[in-house]
Amino acid sequence: MRELLRFLIKYHFILLFLILEITGIVFLVQNNTYQKAQFVTITHSLAGRCAQKFAIVRDYLSLYQENRQLTEENNNLYNMVKSLVSINYGDQVYGIDTVSRLKYVYIGSRVLNNSANKQFNYITLDKGKKDGIMPDMAVVCNEGIVGVVKEVSDNFSSVISFLNRNLKLSAKLKKTGHFGSLEWTGTGHTKASLKDIPHNINVKKGDTVVTSGYSAMFPEGYMIGVVSDVELKGGNYYDIRVLLSTDFKNLRNVQVVKNIYREEQLGLENKNGND
């Protein structure tokens, strides 16, 4: 003990110096934003460069999948065109005028920004007014519905995602044709609930739900999803759970649907509105 004390007294100058200096270094490292920021900058730029490389590899690896998807789509379209262009009645072949009956025009677009984890999700597309997109147009993708255009600028448009508590759509059961109102449940990115389907009709798990076409936005019969759960809640209506066919977490290419006769249809309908 005495030795220790003697040691402390003898070397107090150096010891005190070391203690104070170490305190200073602790201050420096813990409190200085610049020194901390410089450290963080270096690690971030490294991480960012890695992420960029990974993204390139990932894009390349998914080429196969994307290719197959495109081929499939191409086949479908090809079949559709074939069935449209000519119908055989015995010996006679009737050509169909595809242009004058055209009701919807599809404008292909890419998703720039998307979210699926909020209560009010929005999607940004890379096409806008210049490409003929107007508010209230429907947005669909190959798998199913996506949302409704809300705002447009010259080159971009903002879409209310179906995963938004503000959006309600008119949907119907493909089998029976009964229609109801479809709405996101607010949890997860795959679940929606279909209401106002009367309880006297037969609904089963696995039934297909499609758009009704009543809103003059979505074309009729466009795939929405399948029934995953049917519940009879007290009243006269079912509460139907629908599993959405669109993968909202993986949206890339979407189509904006332009209804050529929308103005005409709404104009006519509005005449009744005053009654």
Next chain:
Amino acid sequence: MIRGFTGYIVAFFLVVAIQVLIFNNIQLSGFIVPYIYVLFLLLLPFDTPGWVLLLTGFLLGFFIDVFADTLGMHTIATTFIAFSRPYVLNLIAPREGYETGTKPRVSYYGLVWFVKYSGILVFIHHLLLFYIEVFRFGGFFSTLLRVIVSSLITLLLIIISQFFIFRK
């Protein structure tokens, strides 16, 4: 001037205030900042006990850091020169040693001695401070240039201040 302990306390805060309010806002040609506050450590009497010296250095740096929002940088540099002051004094001691009752001033030991004494300490201080500030060895020589130029200007200011404060 106020003599003794109180005098040093007043001088301490005066030096901190001058540094923080005036010299921290002067940036000659963008990157040269004179840190004249080390003057206080240089002027402490010869017989100041080691621990007082170290604590003074620590507190002086700490105060400057608090006002300049650079916690740690000045503290490390000033604590280090407080530590090295006795060794520097030994190194440049006149042949007959320091007489009792004298202080480290130009008036007692002459301009050459004072320039040597403060030059060494100011340079050590600035060297540590500037390298801690940039926190890397990239651009080593540009930092070294800043250290040298800033040291020279600080030294110049310290010497000028000697003639203003301690006129005989």
